[in-house]
Amino acid sequence: MAQINEQLIADVVRQVLKGVNGGTQPAAASGSGISAADYPLGMKRKDLLKSPRGIPFEELTLENIESGKVTFDDFRISPEVLKMQGEIATSAGRSQIALNLGRAGELTKVPDARILEIYNSLRPHRSTKDELLSIAEELEKKFGASVCANFVRESADVYQRRKLLKGDLPSAE
Amino acid sequence: MAVSKRSKRFEVLENRPVHKDGFIGEWIDVGLIAMGSPNDPKPSIRIEGDKVVEMDGRRREEFSMIEQFVADYAINVKNAPEAMAKSELEIARMLVDVNVPRGECIRVMTALTPAKIARVMDSLNIVEIMMAMQKMRCRQTPGNQCHITNVKDHPVLLAADAAEGALRGFIEMETTVGIVRYGAFNALALLVGGQTGRRGTLTQDALEEAFELEVGMRGLTSYAETVSVYGTESVFVDGDDTPWSKSFLASAYASRGLKMRFTSGTGSEVQMGAAEGKSMLYLEVLCIMVTKGAGVQGLQNGSISCIGVPGAVPSGLRAIACENLVTMCLDLEVASGNDQTFSHSDQRRTARTIPQLFPGTDLIFSGYAAEPNYDNMFAGSNWDIDDMDDFLSIQRDFKVDGGLRPVSEEDVIAIRNKAARALQAVFAELGFPPITDEEVELATYAHGTKDVGDRNIPEDLKATERLMKEGITGVDVAKALAKRGFRDIAESIILMMRQRVAGDYLQTSAWIDSDGAVYSAVNDPNTYAGPGTGYKMSDGRWNEIKSIPWAVRAEDV
Amino acid sequence: MQINTELLEKIVAEVLAEIGGGSSGASVATAAPEEVAGVKLTETGKAARGTDPKEVVLAISPAFATTFKKTITGIPLADVLRQVFAGVEEEGLHVRVIRVYHTADVAFMSHLGARLSGSGIGIGILSRGTSIIHQRDLNPLSNLELFPQAPVIDLPAFRAIGKNAAKYAKGESPNPVPTKNDPMARPRYQGLAALLHNKEASFIDRSKAPQELSVTFE
Numbered sequence: 001m002a003q004i005n006e007q008l009i010a011d012v013v014r015q016v017l018k019g020v021n022g023g024t025q026p027a028a029a030s031g032s033g034i035s036a037a038d039y040p041l042g043m044k045r046k047d048l049l050k051s052p053r054g055i056p057f058e059e060l061t062l063e064n065i066e067s068g069k070v071t072f073d074d075f076r077i078s079p080e081v082l083k084m085q086g087e088i089a090t091s092a093g094r095s096q097i098a099l100n101l102g103r104a105g106e107l108t109k110v111p112d113a114r115i116l117e118i119y120n121s122l123r124p125h126r127s128t129k130d131e132l133l134s135i136a137e138e139l140e141k142k143f144g145a146s147v148c149a150n151f152v153r154e155s156a157d158v159y160q161r162r163k164l165l166k167g168d169l170p171s172a173e
Numbered sequence: 174m175a176v177s178k179r180s181k182r183f184e185v186l187e188n189r190p191v192h193k194d195g196f197i198g199e200w201i202d203v204g205l206i207a208m209g210s211p212n213d214p215k216p217s218i219r220i221e222g223d224k225v226v227e228m229d230g231r232r233r234e235e236f237s238m239i240e241q242f243v244a245d246y247a248i249n250v251k252n253a254p255e256a257m258a259k260s261e262l263e264i265a266r267m268l269v270d271v272n273v274p275r276g277e278c279i280r281v282m283t284a285l286t287p288a289k290i291a292r293v294m295d296s297l298n299i300v301e302i303m304m305a306m307q308k309m310r311c312r313q314t315p316g317n318q319c320h321i322t323n324v325k326d327h328p329v330l331l332a333a334d335a336a337e338g339a340l341r342g343f344i345e346m347e348t349t350v351g352i353v354r355y356g357a358f359n360a361l362a363l364l365v366g367g368q369t370g371r372r373g374t375l376t377q378d379a380l381e382e383a384f385e386l387e388v389g390m391r392g393l394t395s396y397a398e399t400v401s402v403y404g405t406e407s408v409f410v411d412g413d414d415t416p417w418s419k420s421f422l423a424s425a426y427a428s429r430g431l432k433m434r435f436t437s438g439t440g441s442e443v444q445m446g447a448a449e450g451k452s453m454l455y456l457e458v459l460c461i462m463v464t465k466g467a468g469v470q471g472l473q474n475g476s477i478s479c480i481g482v483p484g485a486v487p488s489g490l491r492a493i494a495c496e497n498l499v500t501m502c503l504d505l506e507v508a509s510g511n512d513q514t515f516s517h518s519d520q521r522r523t524a525r526t527i528p529q530l531f532p533g534t535d536l537i538f539s540g541y542a543a544e545p546n547y548d549n550m551f552a553g554s555n556w557d558i559d560d561m562d563d564f565l566s567i568q569r570d571f572k573v574d575g576g577l578r579p580v581s582e583e584d585v586i587a588i589r590n591k592a593a594r595a596l597q598a599v600f601a602e603l604g605f606p607p608i609t610d611e612e613v614e615l616a617t618y619a620h621g622t623k624d625v626g627d628r629n630i631p632e633d634l635k636a637t638e639r640l641m642k643e644g645i646t647g648v649d650v651a652k653a654l655a656k657r658g659f660r661d662i663a664e665s666i667i668l669m670m671r672q673r674v675a676g677d678y679l680q681t682s683a684w685i686d687s688d689g690a691v692y693s694a695v696n697d698p699n700t701y702a703g704p705g706t707g708y709k710m711s712d713g714r715w716n717e718i719k720s721i722p723w724a725v726r727a728e729d730v
Numbered sequence: 731m732q733i734n735t736e737l738l739e740k741i742v743a744e745v746l747a748e749i750g751g752g753s754s755g756a757s758v759a760t761a762a763p764e765e766v767a768g769v770k771l772t773e774t775g776k777a778a779r780g781t782d783p784k785e786v787v788l789a790i791s792p793a794f795a796t797t798f799k800k801t802i803t804g805i806p807l808a809d810v811l812r813q814v815f816a817g818v819e820e821e822g823l824h825v826r827v828i829r830v831y832h833t834a835d836v837a838f839m840s841h842l843g844a845r846l847s848g849s850g851i852g853i854g855i856l857s858r859g860t861s862i863i864h865q866r867d868l869n870p871l872s873n874l875e876l877f878p879q880a881p882v883i884d885l886p887a888f889r890a891i892g893k894n895a896a897k898y899a900k901g902e903s904p905n906p907v908p909t910k911n912d913p914m915a916r917p918r919y920q921g922l923a924a925l926l927h928n929k930e931a932s933f934i935d936r937s938k939a940p941q942e943l944s945v946t947f948e
Contacts, residue, residue, distance in 0.1 A: 040691040042675035049675050057674060062655060062667050065648060072648040075392065075670040077430030085676045092695050093279070094504060094681060096246065100420070100468025101679065104427030112390050115425045116383050120869070122418035124410045148424070155417035162238045162406065164415060169832070193914070195921040203928045324911050351909035353873055381872040411835045413871050444924045446834060446931025481920020514913045515920075546913040552879060553913025631903050 034084040035091040041084065048084065052076050052108075079105035099147075106145035122155060124164045131166070132156035190517035197485045204448025204456070207439065207483050207492035209295045212450040216289035218257050223250050229288040237406040239459055242416035243287060246466030247503075252284035261289070265296035268305040268502065271703035275308055282502040287462060290502075291455040294495040299528060302494045306532035308701045309501035311471075311694035312682035313708045315533030317576030318345040318508060318540035321363055322550035326355035328600075328633070329593050329608055329616040330625050332366035336592035337585050338543035339370025341561070342577040344684040345508075347398060347540055349379040349550050352630070356380045357637040360393040362596055364650060368665035369592040373685035375432065375678075379551075382414070382422060389431045392647025395669050396432035396678075398473050398508065398539070402463045403437065404456025407447045420467040430673025432683060434471035434506060435464040439492050440482030453483055454492045458499055465503045470681040472500050473539045475510020475529070478551070484515040484525075494528040501534075506682035506694070508539030514546065514553035522555055523567075530567070530575055533708060535682045537575055545621040568718050574710055579721045590617040598657035599650055605636040768808030770946040771795055777828040777940040780848035784823045786895045787852045788814060789843035789940070791834045792933035798857035802880045802919055802926065807857065812947060813885050814853065817892020823849070823899055825892070827945050830854075831938035834930050837871050840864035842940060849899035853891060858926050859883050863895045874898055875906050881919050882910040 038045050042057070049057035051074035055064075064070040082105040086098035107115060118135055121127045127135075133156055140149035159165045186192070199206045219227035225244035226233045236244065249256075256264075264281055267273045282290065297305065319338045323330050331348065338346055346367055348359040360378040367374035378388055379399035388394050402419055403409040409416070419435070426433040437460030439453035448456060457474065464472045474496045476483050483489030493510065500507040509529040516522050529537045541564075542554035549557060556564060561577075568575045593616045597608040606629060615625045647670050655663035668689045672678050678685060683693035701707030710718075780787065788811075795807040811827075818825045828846065830839045836854045840862040843852025850866035851874075859880035862873045875894060877883050890907040897904040 036695050039680070039693075039695045040675065040677035042671070042677050043690055051674060057671065060667070060671050060674060062651060062660070062664050065652060065667065066655065072392070072646045075430075075648065075673055077428070077673055077676050081674070081676050082427065082679075085679050088695060089680060092680075092698075093276070094470075096465060096468035097470055097679075097681070098468070100424055101427055103421075103424035103468075107424055107428035110428075112387070112429075115428070116386065119383065119386070119418060119422050119425060122415065122421050123413050124415055124418075148421070151417065151421070155415065158238050158241060158417065159415070164238065164410065194917050195919060197921040197925060200925070200928075205924065205928070324909055351911075352906045353876065381869055383869060384872065411833065411838065413837075413869075440924070444920070444927060446927045446934075479920070479924075481916045482924045484917070485921030485924075514916050516917050517914060547911060549913060550909075550911065552911065552916055557913075630905055634903065 034087045036088055038084075039088050041081070049081060050078070052078050077108065079108050082108070103145075103148050103151065106139070106143065106148050109143045110139070110145070118152075122152070124159070125166055125169045127159075128166045129156050129160055132159070190519070191521060193517040194521070195481065195485050199486055202450055203446075204443040204450050204452065205482070205486060206452050207486050207489040208291065208452050208454035208495065210450065210452035210455065213291060213452050213455040214288045216257065216286050216292060218248075218253055218286050220250055220253060225250065225253075229286050238415055238417075239404065239406055239409060239463060242466055243459060243462040247283075247462040248286065249280075249284040252280060256281045256284035257286065257289060261292040261296050264293045265301070268293070268297070268309065268498075269301045271308065271701075274702065275699060278309060278502065279504050283465070283504065287455065287458045290458045290499055291452070294454060294499060297495070297498075299491050299494060302491070302498050303528050303532045306494075306498050306501060306528070306534065307707065308699070309498065310532070310534050310699055311501060311504060311506055312535050312692070313697045313699045313701075314692065315574050315576055315708065316344045316536050316684055317342065317538055318347060318536040319343040319538070319543035320512065320540045320549055320551055320554055321346050321348050321366070321543055322350070322359075323544055323548035323622045324351055324550065325622045325625070325627065326351050326359060327616070327622055327625055327628060328358045328362040329596055329612045330619060330622060331359060331362035332369070332592040332596040333589035333616040333619070334544050335363045335366025335374075335376070336370035336588045339367050339374040340584065340588050341543070341580055343374070343540070343543065344576065345375040345377070345396070345536060345540070346543070347377050347379055349399075351550055352634070353380065354634045354637055356384060357388060357393065357640045358633060360388045361599070361640070361650065364393055364647065364666065365596050365599060365654070365662065366592040368662050368669065369595055370588055372665040372668060372687045373689065375685060386422065386425060387641075389426065390429050391644070392666075392670050392673070393650070395672065396434075397426060398434050399436050400433060401436045401441075402460045403441055404451070404459040405442045405447050405449050408442045408445045411445060411447070416463050416467065419463070423467050423469045427679055430676050430679070432678045433469065434473055434508060435460075435467070435469050436473040436477060437461070437464070438474045438477035438479055438510065439489075439496055440476050440479030444479045444482050453489075454495055457492075457496045461496070461499050461503055461505070464500075464505060469505075470679065470683075471506025471508065471535070473508035473510070474500055475512075475539070477510055477539075478513055480510070480513045480515040490525055490528075493525075497529060497534060504681070506535045508536035509534040511538040511555045512540050513551060513555060515555060525555060531571065531573055533574065547623075548621040562721070562723070565718075565721050569721060572710065572715065572718070574708070574714065574718070578717050581722065586617060593617055595654060595659045595662050598659060599653045602653035602657055603640075603645065603649070605640075606632045767799070768806060768948055769795060769811055770948060771827070771829075772944045772946075773829070773941045774944050775942055777846055777942045779846050780826060782848035783899070785826050785848045786818050786823055786892075786899050787843040787847035788825050788827045789830050789839040789852060789854045790827065790943075791836070791839060791856045791930055792829065792831050792935070793930050794829065794855070794857045797933065798926075798930065801857070801859035801883070802923060803859070805859065805885060808947070809885060810855065810859070810888050811945065813888040814855070814892040815945075817889040817894075818896040821893055821896030821900065823896040827943040828940045829943055830940045831933075831935040832940075834927065834934055836860050836862050837864075837873065840873070841868070841870040844868075846940075847899075851895050851899040853895050856880070857930055858923055861888070861891055863891060863898065865898065877907070879910065879912060879915050880923065881915040882912045
């Protein structure tokens with residue numbers, strides 16, 4: 001379906017970088033040196049991809065599932081890959097996506113059930129300020145998720161100012 | 174204004190389908206106005222350090238939670254003074270001018286306040302909006318999405334419909350339920366059916382946020398879309414979320430390697446009785462900016478489920494095209510609506526789709542009812558399966574790529590049958606209530622639920638509960654398929670599971686080709702810069718669109 | 731299906747009066763509540779959490795059966811109540827009715843009903859007819875059964891909603907009330923529904939707690 005011309009893309013990417021980076025945050029100088037030119041990683045940089053416990057991307061196959069070598073838990077993205085995708089997004093001029101993927105990288109360490117609980121706690125009128133601050137503490141101390149922790153702290157301030165904390169709703173039981 | 178003797182012409186006109194549509198006048202005080210309300214704020218910005226301290230006439234300490242989020246995360250503060258100094262007209266002209274590169278337009282548009290963006294849109298007429306869309310959409314190749322649902326939540330029919338939809342060219346498909354607790358089976362049916370129809374099909378289950386995330390984590394779906402955001406604080410809170418909870422949810426999806434986009438649309442705030450007197454488009458701009466600020470790659474908008482509201486007021490369909498355009502201008506993927514019934518009139522239905530279909534968007538529909546509308550559980554789409562040949566004709570008439578292709582009856586029957594049998598195998602292997610051979614046969618040839626029997630619903634619901642409780646995953650489904658001889662479909666599911674390790678489809682406007690290659694705004698960016706540039710239909714694709722089976726060919730006469 | 735023209739005309743007239751008079755919706759909100767024929771609803775104090783496992787709590791919206799007398803298709807709201815009561819009662823359970831003031835969002839209304847209900851099962855109904863059966867331990871925006879399209883809910887469906895709610899309260903897994911789908915309801919009714927909802931929303935009082943109602947059918 002898509003008509004992809006490699007040369008054209010390279011030109012366009014250069015053009016985009018020129019056009020966009022002038023305005024948005026500068027491309028991340030640090031990092032693995034991954035950029036839009038390496039994309040898609042699943043085609044061009046399979047060498048960089050592996051499951052969280054280190055099984056190479058190429059070995060994530062049906063045969064290896066059947067033999068028991070690969071399980072469901074191997075089909076998870078790693079913080080490293082999220083960082084690379086963030087760098088690709090930044091190099092294509094999309095800094096907010098990189099921020100989101102940065103938070104996501106931190107959350108890879110948080111178990112599914114706990115993620116769902118934290119999400120529910122962030123919903124309006126669900127938590128007191130102290131409860132939100134202790135979630136932030138947990139994210140920081142237990143999971144090393146400092147960006148997420150600050151994000152939750154920010155929400156606690158906003159919820160307090162806008163009366164969105166638990167107990168702020170007059171008609172709650 | 175009743176007249177004593179009726180004009181026969183007026184009597185005929187009154188009985189036309191368009192007269193069944195509910196048209197209403199503007200009611201500015203409550204926000205029943207599409208765009209340009211006198212109550213919309215006047216654009217302004219004041220920046221101290223790198224913080225926005227005043228936006229659109231409101232001081233920071235008075236910001237709603239939405240305004241604070243937008244000011245802190247969605248406005249490029251460095252470019253804002255220059256961009257805000259331009260007149261609305263100057264910016265509107267940049268969007269239409271083929272000599273101003275897309276990147277330059279993005280630089281300006283991402284540095285504006287919500288009120289300013291709304292005013293830029295109000296400076297454009299509908300043809301200019303379409304011109305701008307052609308240049309501003311993120312990905313060069315247009316695509317299409319469908320709904321796969323039915324009124325009985327019949328899993329076999331869902332699988333067959335999903336397979337047919339994928340074969341017809343839909344790159345994404347979305348389901349929802351009549352009965353919430355059927356949700357897990359719908360996800361399973363789309364996974365199996367979608368991969369049967371075309372390897373690489375993205376599927377999602379539009380349900381409550383936490384449930385959607387859970388089935389996504391399990392690998393039963395590959396992306397999420399129904400993550401709603403709203404333009405006023407009270408409606409956002411009634412939607413049981415905040416920009417912070419929604420952003421956290423977005424990061425949660427990405428942390429599991431899942432694609433997602435937000436959903437919003439004009440009319441939702443006034444529909445919920447809390448538009449605070451603002452125009453529908455102004456509030457929608459806030460939603461788009463929340464999406465941008467959350468770092469989500471894209472948005473479904475175009476009024477969506479509230480289209481009866483903007484569809485009923487003056488300039489409403491123009492406002493809807495504007496919301497799609499704003500999304501593109503903030504460099505976000507857009508799944509551009511056209512997904513809900515809004516008119517009894519075929520002329521209005523078609524006209525409503527032109528602004529997205531002719532310029533092309535990432536997903537022109539979000540989605541097209543790939544079943545008859547009586548089975549569409551999103552309460553009906555603007556186009557349904559019975560309109561399919563009209564759609565294929567329009568692609569051919571105008572040489573426009575709407576993402577779909579003509580198919581033969583033989584191929585459709587074969588693929589539907591295969592998907593139904595594959596689901597039968599999965600059910601048998603996982604110990605779910607059996608799917609009979611008769612059910613497979615009926616689903617293969619069905620038009621909709623009128624042609625299939627009833628399942629034992631309480632038994633099915635017990636099984637869906639078990640599916641969730643036991644933690645059955647995409648890998649279990651692949652194993653079941655492989656064991657029962659559907660190795661190719663099992664491989665396709667694994668290919669989808671691998672996407673979440675590579676994360677390539679987390680980038681803007683991504684879809685997955687049959688060989689597992691991901692195309693997005695990163696490697697297929699829109700290069701439109703006037704005639705002879707941008708998306709060009711290949712000869713192969715044009716021949717496909719041309720070949721509607723019912724056209725009379727000279728050599729056969 | 732026919733449009734509730736009487737109500738529509740009344741509301742349009744009110745809207746026009748408001749626009750003409752330049753006043754806000756608040757003036758209408760403070761107008762004395764009117765009675766609806768066929769049922770008497772009397773507030774008896776703040777709604778409390780129940781302990782009776784044989785009750786289903788029905789939460790109704792701020793202007794249900796006061797300003798609004800009929801659903802969007804013209805079904806009298808007294809008949810709606812009667813059918814829901816009958817449905818619950820034929821399963822041997824009973825209904826407790828509360829009026830919610832702080833929201834007119836049917837998901838939150840019904841979820842509040844469920845949380846206050848001794849059985850943990852609640853029903854929410856908006857004046858225009860939109861309904862939900864909810865359960866205490868579900869997320870507010872989830873539900874047991876949702877009836878989002880007010881124009882297709884008829885009296886037998888309201889009875890069935892009551893009956894199923896009672897069955898859930900007894901711990902059974904009933905066949906859900908058959909889902910109806912009219913794809914052309916939106917084009918016809920959604921603009922009108924927005925008008926009605928804005929009217930109902932003008933009766934929201936964010937600071938007022940839900941009230942217990944005693945119900946007498948006449």
